[in-house]
Amino acid sequence: MDNKAGLKFHMVNKQKQVLTESIDASVSGIIITNQQHPSHPIIYCNKAFEELTGYRQSEIIGKNSRFMQGDDRQQRSRFKLQKAIAAGLECQVEIVNYRKNGTLFWNELYIAPIFDDERSISHYIGVLKDITEKKLGGLAHRLEQVQNNQVDQLKADFITTASHELKTPLTSAKASIQLLGRLMDKQPADAKQQSLINQANASLHKLSSLMEDMLGASRQVADRLRHEHNQFQLSAVIQEVIGQFGPAAKQKIKMTGDLYFTITANKDQIKQVVVNILNNAVKYAPDSPYIEIALSQSDQEVNVAITDFGPGISPEIRPYIFNRYYRGKHSMLQISGLGLGLFVAQEIIQAHGGQLAVDSIEGQGSTFRFSLPLS
Helix, strand or coil, rough: CCCCHHHHHHHHHHHHHHHHHHHCCCEEEEEEEEEECCCCEEEHHHHHHHHEEEEEEEECCCCCCCHHCCCCCCHHHHHHHHHHHHCCEEEEEEEECCCCCCCEEEEEEEEEEEECCCCCCCEEEEEEECCCHHHHHHHHHHHHHHHHHHHHHHHHHHHHHHHHHHHHHHHHHHHHHHHHHHHHHCCCCCCCHHHHHHHHHHHHHHHHHHHHHHHHHHHHHCCCCCCCEEEHHHHHHHHHHHHHHHHHCEEEEEEEEECCEEEECCCHHHHHHHCCCCCHHHHHHCCEEEEEEEEEEEEEEEEEEEEEEECCCCCCCCHHHHCCCCCCCCCCCCCCCCHHHHHHHHHHHHCCCCCEEEEEEEECCEEEEEEEEEE
């Protein structure tokens, strides 16, 4: 062998050595198959492949790579690989494979053809990556979602049944208290009796509000998009709500702004939105001297802002206050409720094509704003 031929041979061997060492250093498993042989046998694997699968190189050389699929031969990914190989194309799939000890792993497999000097496919290279942890994490997340949905459905079923069962006795109790109040008007009562009647009225108002929250959540989830729209004066509806609170509200509630425009919407549902937001302000800002409801309109929409001057809402919980069953916490207050009021309000406003949002500064108060399209 002359010097030139010897040098060329040495360089080729050196390149092969560098290539082999580079492939062996890869953290991904790599195999090479011979496509010129009818069975497409494996002719090479790197160390990462051995660590991933548990097979030694000597155990797999000459085998077709499908042995790693075990008996799981009907995977769609397998047929996608076969189609790509038949067409001489690159391909990437996620496929279930099995280690030497029989344990399953999810393999993110990328394959690509290697061409010879005549542009014929001589080999295929496969790059393997274990994504089992990622896949299990995704499955766990989906399972958690399914479980949460099932829990929410059970809650919704219970709430619907309970609220309908409560409605009749609650209506009877309210009627009895109202009748008692009328009798007391005719026959002057002492201060203690009047106080007891006021307490009963306040408790019934609280129960009525809870029941409306329950029924509202049930209706909105079951039938969000079905509305009976009518035209009405928004300020009149809000004034009606203010009157309903009566002795239940320690704060003075005042309404300002444009009080004379009309809107076209579902009157009962918009009334429920105002009740829910105002009820929140009354409960969570008991020391606020007053609650302000400001109305305004533009060419395309109406806006309502309900402001209290209470403790405000911390930035940490603000993203969650419109979630179903979420209840805000306050270290100094014992707040009753189901965590449905703001959820129902948002569902109603969004179904009307509007938006509901909150601005709040801790120590200064909160403003809930909702908008509704005029048309």
